[in-house]
Amino acid sequence: MIVLTILLYTIGIAVLILLALFLFVLFTPVRYSFSGQYNKFIAVNYKVSFSPLLRFRGNWESAAGNPNQMQVVFAGFTFNIDPDKIGAEKEKPEKKEKDTPKLPLAYYLGSYDRAVIKNGLETVKDILNILLPSKIELNGRVGFDEPHLTGWLASVNSIVRECTNWSWFNVEPVWNDEHYEINFLVEGRLVIFTILLRVARFILARRTIKLLWRMKKEKAHYTAQASTVK
Numbered sequence: 001m002i003v004l005t006i007l008l009y010t011i012g013i014a015v016l017i018l019l020a021l022f023l024f025v026l027f028t029p030v031r032y033s034f035s036g037q038y039n040k041f042i043a044v045n046y047k048v049s050f051s052p053l054l055r056f057r058g059n060w061e062s063a064a065g066n067p068n069q070m071q072v073v074f075a076g077f078t079f080n081i082d083p084d085k086i087g088a089e090k091e092k093p094e095k096k097e098k099d100t101p102k103l104p105l106a107y108y109l110g111s112y113d114r115a116v117i118k119n120g121l122e123t124v125k126d127i128l129n130i131l132l133p134s135k136i137e138l139n140g141r142v143g144f145d146e147p148h149l150t151g152w153l154a155s156v157n158s159i160v161r162e163c164t165n166w167s168w169f170n171v172e173p174v175w176n177d178e179h180y181e182i183n184f185l186v187e188g189r190l191v192i193f194t195i196l197l198r199v200a201r202f203i204l205a206r207r208t209i210k211l212l213w214r215m216k217k218e219k220a221h222y223t224a225q226a227s228t229v230k
Contacts, residue, residue, distance in 0.1 A: 025050055026193045037140075038182040113211050123202040130195055133188035136168045140182035143174030150175060 028050050036044035041063035048056040058070035058081075070081040144150045154173040160166050171182070202208060 025054070026196070027191065029189055029191050031189050032187070034184075034186045036184060038180060040180075113207060115207050116205075116211050119202055119205060119208070123198055126198050127195055130190050130198070131188070133186045135185065135187040137185040138168060138182070139170040139184075141172045141174050141179060142182065143177045143179040145178045147175070 031049045033047045034044060035046075036042065041061060043059065043061045043063075045059045046057065053075055055073040056070065057073070058068065060068045072079045072081060142150075142153060144153070150173045153171065157169075157171055157173065160169050
C-alpha cells in the first residue's frame with residue numbers, strides 16, 4: 001500500500017511538472033534567431049529561446065559529411081541531440097489502402113462559403129503578422145554566369161538603395177565572374193498561445209463548424225450512395 005501511494009505521488013508530481021512546463025512554453029515569449037551564409041554550401045546557425053531556463057541551439061550545413069548539431073539547454077544543463085537520428089524512421093509494413101470513392105469536384109464547389117474563406121484568409125494574415133521577424137539582414141556579393149542577370153541584380157540593388165529605406169538589403173553585384181557570397185540574419189519574437197488562440201477562433205467559429213458539419217454529412221451521404229451503386 002505504501003509503495004502504491006509513493007508511486008501515485010510520483011506520477012502526480014511528474015504530471016504537474018509536465019503541465020507546468022507545457023504552460024511555460026505556451027505563454028512564454030519565444031525568441032528565435034537564424035543566421036548563416038551561402039558560399040558553395042549553406043550553413044545555418046539557429047537559436048530558439050524560451051528564456052534563460054530553456055533554449056534550443058544548433059547548426060545545419062548542406063555540405064555532405066558535415067554533421068548537424070543540436071543542443072537543448074535546460075536550467076543550465078546542456079543535452080546534445082543528434083538530428084539525424086530524430087529524422088530516421090523505422091521501416092513500417094505497408095498499409096493496404098482502403099478502396100474509398102473519390103469525391104467529385106461539384107462536392108467541393110458546393111461547400112463553398114465566402115464568409116469562411118474570408119475568415120480563413122484573415123487568420124492566415126494574422127498568423128503571418130505574428131511570425132513576422134523584427135530584424136532581417138541580407139548582404140553579400142553575387143555574380144551570375146549570365147551578364148544580364150547580374151545587370152538585373154545591380155538594378156534591383158540600386159532601386160532598393162535610392163527608393164526605399166531597406167537598410168537590411170545590400171547585395172553587391174560581381175561582374176565578369178560567377179560568385180556567390182551571401183550572409184543573412186533573421187530574428188524575431190512570438191508567443192505560441194496567440195497563434196493557437198487565433199487558429200481556435202477560426203475553427204470554433206459558428207460558420208466554420210456549420211460548414212465542417214455539412215461537409216461531413218455530405219461526404220458520408222455520397223460515400224453511402226457510391227457503395228450502394230457498387
